[in-house]
Amino acid sequence: xxxxxxxxxxxxxxxxxxxxxxxxxxxxxxxxxxxxxxxxxxxxxxxxxxxxxxxxxxxxxxxxxxxxxxxxxxxxxxxxxxxxxxxxxxxxxxxxxxxxxxxxxxxxxxxxxxxxxxxxxxxxxxxxxxxxxxxxxxxxxxxxxxxxxxxxxxxxxxxxxxxxxxxxxxxxxxxxxxxxxxxxxxxxxxxxxxxxxxxxxxxxxxxxxxxxxxxxxxxxxxxxxxxxxxxxxxxxxxxxxxxxxxxxxxxxxxxxxxxxxxxxxxxxxxxxxxxxxxxxxxxxxxxxxxxxxxxxxxxxxxxxxxxxxxxxxxxxxxx
Amino acid sequence: xxxxxxxxxxxxxxxxxxxxxxxxxxxxxxxxxxxxxxxxxxxxxxxxxxxxxxxxxxxxxxxxxxxxxxxxxxxxxxxxxxxxxxxxxxxxxxxxxxxxxxxxxxxxxxxxxxxxxxxxxxxxxxxxxxxxxxxxxxxxxxxxxxxxxxxxxxxxxxxxxxxxxxxxxxxxxxxxxxxxxxxxxxxxxxxxxxxxxxxxxxxxxxxxxxxxxxxxxxxxx
Numbered sequence: 001x002x003x004x005x006x007x008x009x010x011x012x013x014x015x016x017x018x019x020x021x022x023x024x025x026x027x028x029x030x031x032x033x034x035x036x037x038x039x040x041x042x043x044x045x046x047x048x049x050x051x052x053x054x055x056x057x058x059x060x061x062x063x064x065x066x067x068x069x070x071x072x073x074x075x076x077x078x079x080x081x082x083x084x085x086x087x088x089x090x091x092x093x094x095x096x097x098x099x100x101x102x103x104x105x106x107x108x109x110x111x112x113x114x115x116x117x118x119x120x121x122x123x124x125x126x127x128x129x130x131x132x133x134x135x136x137x138x139x140x141x142x143x144x145x146x147x148x149x150x151x152x153x154x155x156x157x158x159x160x161x162x163x164x165x166x167x168x169x170x171x172x173x174x175x176x177x178x179x180x181x182x183x184x185x186x187x188x189x190x191x192x193x194x195x196x197x198x199x200x201x202x203x204x205x206x207x208x209x210x211x212x213x214x215x216x217x218x219x220x221x222x223x224x225x226x227x228x229x230x231x232x233x234x235x236x237x238x239x240x241x242x243x244x245x246x247x248x249x250x251x252x253x254x255x256x257x258x259x260x261x262x263x264x265x266x267x268x269x270x271x272x273x274x275x276x277x278x279x280x281x282x283x284x285x286x287x288x289x290x291x292x293x294x295x296x297x298x299x300x301x302x303x304x305x306x307x308x309x310x311x312x313x314x315x316x317x318x319x
Numbered sequence: 320x321x322x323x324x325x326x327x328x329x330x331x332x333x334x335x336x337x338x339x340x341x342x343x344x345x346x347x348x349x350x351x352x353x354x355x356x357x358x359x360x361x362x363x364x365x366x367x368x369x370x371x372x373x374x375x376x377x378x379x380x381x382x383x384x385x386x387x388x389x390x391x392x393x394x395x396x397x398x399x400x401x402x403x404x405x406x407x408x409x410x411x412x413x414x415x416x417x418x419x420x421x422x423x424x425x426x427x428x429x430x431x432x433x434x435x436x437x438x439x440x441x442x443x444x445x446x447x448x449x450x451x452x453x454x455x456x457x458x459x460x461x462x463x464x465x466x467x468x469x470x471x472x473x474x475x476x477x478x479x480x481x482x483x484x485x486x487x488x489x490x491x492x493x494x495x496x497x498x499x500x501x502x503x504x505x506x507x508x509x510x511x512x513x514x515x516x517x518x519x520x521x522x523x524x525x526x527x528x529x530x531x532x533x534x535x536x537x538x539x540x
Contacts, residue, residue, distance in 0.1 A: 202524075252494065267529065269525055282527060283529075284530070286516075291493075303540045304539055305539075308533070310531075310533050312532075314527065314529045316528075317525070
């Protein structure tokens with residue numbers, strides 16, 4: 001016990017690390033690389049930020065169980081954007097002696113948006129680590145990617161007169177990403193989403209687009225995506241809705257791709273290594289044309305209110 | 320070569336009187352469901368077939384009756400897909416709310432697994448006072464085409480109101496509604512209806528389902 005206490009005092013002097021990376025000026029870029037290791041395990045982190053702050057602290061001990069600490073290495077940190085145009089990349093790799101390396105990675109770039117993220121990593125009996133990311137864009141662009149050793153998710157989102165928020169959690173065994181969007185104006189709004197998911201030897205691309213090109217009374221749109229990748233299963237879901245309001249009615253134009261309101265979903269599955277299709281590209285609607293609408297002024301008596309919705313949704317699962 | 324496998328004619332009649340007392344007691348009158356019918360040609364090593372479900376219900380006061388009649392036919396196409404035609408007529412009296420749900424399902428094998436398509440439609444009519452409603456609902460699916468309709472005739476005393484919706488993905492209408500403008504004289508009238516086209520693939524260890532749904536709510540202040 002006495003020996004442990006002396007050791008703790010010596011170790012504490014050199015092994016409590018407080019790391020700070022910050023950038024507050026426009027277009028400023030800062031990066032930092034950190035490696036913590038002892039005789040049993042190693043944790044490396046590489047962080048790069050533009051227009052974002054990041055702070056992290058770490059505790060490094062000789063071995064797990066030292067001075068009753070349950071871990072031998074522990075590190076936690078968090079960051080956030082400081083400008084609407086910001087970027088960060090955070091890559092963490094951890095390995096224990098005799099085991100394979102684990103990693104969690106996240107990269108986010110926003111234009112007209114914001115983000116924040118946090119991470120924790122500890123070397124216990126096993127490596128435990130996770131990273132959480134939250135992003136929002138309003139009339140802007142999002143380019144993000146989340147990955148671990150087995151899988152990855154990449155999102156490219158563009159919004160006009162609309163907003164999109166995303167919350168993602170990455171661990172060595174799972175990626176969970178939930179996003180949702182909504183139009184902010186009934187006129188000239190647009191939503192473009194390209195999401196690529198790779199897991200268990202298969203890759204799925206989901207493209208979801210909605211355009212409202214009219215500058216007269218038009219329609220709202222809503223969007224949601226859900227991605228759940230676990231060690232032995234993958235689940236994707238996307239939904240895109242076009243909603244009328246009481247000021248106009250939606251008039252569908254089947255098999256016409258030039259209506260002022262267009263919306264569609266495309267699903268492309270292929271084997272990751274060979275790029276060969278799992279099955280042919282699927283579209284909603286099925287005929288490969290986007291849903292096409294025009295708006296008309298209601299001709300109904302004033303006492304009649306009508307609300308319409310057209311929803312496209314897809315779910316994909318593989319094991 | 321087309322082979323007619325089965326022709327089904329089902330007539331179900333339900334006439335239920337509420338057990339409640341007079342005045343304000345609200346009574347639910349049951350639901351009728353014709354469960355799925357599935358077909359498997361003897362020459363096929365995999366299931367080929369489909370089925371249909373139609374369900375209606377009505378809520379009212381004191382005395383509500385619901386007469387339900389349905390008819391469906393099935394036909395095998397080129398040993399791969401099934402054509403289904405289904406129609407139902409329902410008469411509800413003494414109702415304040417009337418609802419309908421119908422679905423057709425096709426399932427057929429492919430080289431790497433199975434594919435299926437489902438067409439669904441639903442309709443719900445609500446009013447603050449008692450009405451009589453006759454609804455004719457129909458749907459059909461064959462190969463990669465499907466569609467359906469519901470036509471409604473509501474009587475309140477001597478007055479009659481018509482409203483209807485139809486949809487199909489291979490024709491000219493994704494969804495279309497028609498109704499009497501005279502409905503504007505029925506404050507509290509509400510009609511919700513919609514159609515769903517669902518296509519599923521289960522091949523090479525991947526399940527995919529894509530759905531196109533329409534929905535419409537009509538309210539009278």
